[in-house]
Amino acid sequence: MKDVNVADEVTRAAVELFAAQGYANTSVQQIVEAAGVTKGAMYHYFESKDDLLFAIYDRMLSLQKAHLDEIIARGGPTEQVLHDVCVDVIETSIDFLPEGTVFFRSMHMLTAPRQQEVTRRRREYHDEFAALIERGQQEGRYRTDIPRSVLIANFFSDVHYLSHWYSPEGPEGRGLVAEQLTDLFLSGIRATAGGVSASDDGASAAAVGGGAR
Amino acid sequence: MKDVNVADEVTRAAVELFAAQGYANTSVQQIVEAAGVTKGAMYHYFESKDDLLFAIYDRMLSLQKAHLDEIIARGGPTEQVLHDVCVDVIETSIDFLPEGTVFFRSMHMLTAPRQQEVTRRRREYHDEFAALIERGQQEGRYRTDIPRSVLIANFFSDVHYLSHWYSPEGPEGRGLVAEQLTDLFLSGIRATAGGVSASDDGASAAAVGGGAR
DNA sequence: ACGGTCATACCGACCAGACGGTATGCACCG
DNA sequence: CGGTGCATACCGTCTGGTCGGTATGACCGT
Numbered sequence: 001m002k003d004v005n006v007a008d009e010v011t012r013a014a015v016e017l018f019a020a021q022g023y024a025n026t027s028v029q030q031i032v033e034a035a036g037v038t039k040g041a042m043y044h045y046f047e048s049k050d051d052l053l054f055a056i057y058d059r060m061l062s063l064q065k066a067h068l069d070e071i072i073a074r075g076g077p078t079e080q081v082l083h084d085v086c087v088d089v090i091e092t093s094i095d096f097l098p099e100g101t102v103f104f105r106s107m108h109m110l111t112a113p114r115q116q117e118v119t120r121r122r123r124e125y126h127d128e129f130a131a132l133i134e135r136g137q138q139e140g141r142y143r144t145d146i147p148r149s150v151l152i153a154n155f156f157s158d159v160h161y162l163s164h165w166y167s168p169e170g171p172e173g174r175g176l177v178a179e180q181l182t183d184l185f186l187s188g189i190r191a192t193a194g195g196v197s198a199s200d201d202g203a204s205a206a207a208v209g210g211g212a213r
Numbered sequence: 214m215k216d217v218n219v220a221d222e223v224t225r226a227a228v229e230l231f232a233a234q235g236y237a238n239t240s241v242q243q244i245v246e247a248a249g250v251t252k253g254a255m256y257h258y259f260e261s262k263d264d265l266l267f268a269i270y271d272r273m274l275s276l277q278k279a280h281l282d283e284i285i286a287r288g289g290p291t292e293q294v295l296h297d298v299c300v301d302v303i304e305t306s307i308d309f310l311p312e313g314t315v316f317f318r319s320m321h322m323l324t325a326p327r328q329q330e331v332t333r334r335r336r337e338y339h340d341e342f343a344a345l346i347e348r349g350q351q352e353g354r355y356r357t358d359i360p361r362s363v364l365i366a367n368f369f370s371d372v373h374y375l376s377h378w379y380s381p382e383g384p385e386g387r388g389l390v391a392e393q394l395t396d397l398f399l400s401g402i403r404a405t406a407g408g409v410s411a412s413d414d415g416a417s418a419a420a421v422g423g424g425a426r
Numbered sequence: 427a428c429g430g431t432c433a434t435a436c437c438g439a440c441c442a443g444a445c446g447g448t449a450t451g452c453a454c455c456g
Numbered sequence: 457c458g459g460t461g462c463a464t465a466c467c468g469t470c471t472g473g474t475c476g477g478t479a480t481g482a483c484c485g486t
Contacts, residue, residue, distance in 0.1 A: 006435090006436090021321065022237070022321045022322060023237075024235070024236075024237030024238070024322070025237070025321075025322070027470080027471060027472080028471075028472060028473080029470095029471080029472095037436085038436070038437055038438065039437085039438070039472095039473085040435090040436050040437045040438065040474095040475095041435075041436050041437075043472095043473070043474085044434090044435060044436065045435095048472080048473080049471095049472065049473090104318075104377075105317075105318055105321070108234065108235045108238075108318070109235060109237070109238065146393045146396070146397065147384075147385065147393075149378070150385070150390060150393050150394065150397075151397070153371075153374060153377075153378045153379075154371060154394060154397050156374065157370040157371045157373060157374030158366075158367060158370045160370060160373065160374050160377070161366060161369065161370030161373050161374065164317075164366075164373070165362070165366045166366075171360075172360065172363070177363060180359045180360075180363050181363065181367060183359070184359065184363075184364070184367050184401040184402065185401065187400060187401045187403075187405075188397040188398065188400045188401035189397065190400075192400070219461090219462090240444080240445060240446085241445075241446060241447085242444095242445080242446095250462085251462070251463055251464075252446095252447085252463085252464085253448095253461085253462050253463050253464070254461075254462050254463080256446095256447070256448080257460090257461060257462065258461095261446080261447080262445095262446065262447090
């Protein structure tokens with residue numbers, strides 16, 4: 001099965017190098033050397049350097065979308081489903097930390113049509129996530145005084161940022177961090193007894209205390 | 214004052230192009246054309262393309278650090294100070310949205326020493342921010358069941374992510390979004406009434422999984 | 427069994443061109 | 457006259473991609 005091995009080895013090396021040095025700073029020569037193959041072999045399996053990059057995106061997107069669908073299909077109370085979705089995407093992102101680095105850093109290096117494709121598939125994920133939040137809002141669980149798009153951005157930002165600070169060698173296990181970030185997010189969007197006062201007086205908001213149940 | 218004008222115009226064009234196409238995909242030729250100057254003029258003011266990129270970082274870092282110091286120097290209750298700091302960094306990031314795009318996307322394109330310099334100055338900001346959180350924790354205001362580094366990452370992620378979703382043309386004013394994100398963050402880190410507090414003796418947060426009750 | 431044919435997998439020298447950077451020169455100013 | 461501010465032509469390097477060629481092996485008619 002040399003077929004699989006070459007393509008896989010190239011992909012592996014590419015992710016590693018792209019994450020470490022960036023897409024533009026990594027030459028095809030470097031990749032094939034790191035993968036232990038030749039340029040000819042690589043161009044036999046990939047149309048272009050861009051194609052190689054897209055393969056990384058494709059794998060990530062497919063994986064996370066599959067997870068999302070599976071969790072939603074499982075059903076259950078909104079809070080539970082949302083919790084599971086959040087934890088999963090964080091854990092998955094930790095499992096694929098180098099891919100994540102490349103993902104957010106090099107998206108603009110893709111050719112226009114592929115960039116659109118990535119955007120489209122990310123929006124699919126986004127929309128399903130948004131539907132979950134909306135469901136929770138209709139159930140009175142989550143606050144409605146802040147636009148839904150802001151609530152969602154607030155969560156995805158955490159996923160996005162992971163590759164900038166999380167280290168697998170650090171003290172925190174991936175499962176723990178996932179629970180913690182999810183908890184922070186859910187605590188933030190939970191509907192509270194009182195409203196939110198915008199401009200002045202940030203201090204008095206503390207008096208409201210938690211709507212923790 | 215042609216001196217200032219040329220350098221400024223080049224910087225302006227560079228930010229715009231870097232944000233739109235990425236650093237690596239933007240040639241020096243493109244920059245000088247967009248700025249309405251010649252390559253000779255540009256290389257008279259900047260040592261290299263890298264130098265140009267660093268100038269962008271330098272400006273952002275100086276600005277935000279100055280703001281931070283000013284707000285902290287103003288004093289006041291912890292909650293108020295932290296609130297103001299959060300709002301400010303978000304508003305500033307919105308004012309310099311293209312710079313922000315470049316900032317996070319192209320850091321790895323800087324030469325090693327400059328990358329270190331940027332990291333060093335970011336850490337300065339980070340540490341002052343961490344000190345604020347710690348103060349709030351000692352006052353019993355903020356939860357201690359989650360590592361401080363996670364709390365902080367949770368906030369900076371929002372700042373980081375802004376350039377990926379916020380649009381000045383959108384319905385949300387920059388001040389409003391800043392308040393909303395700040396509120397979400399503060400709601401998340403607030404110590405809950407009956408919840409875990411006191412000394413952090415390790416992983417006491419495991420209870421999160423079941424989702425309330 | 428066997429020569430021949432064809433497709434697939436792979437090799438690696440080579441190329442066109444783009445890019446960052448420089449060298450040289452000139453105009454203007456104090 | 458010297459120095460600053462800039463213009464322009466030019467260069468060496470490096471890169472993505474190509475292309476002619478070879479090795480391997482399955483299949484086939486005889």
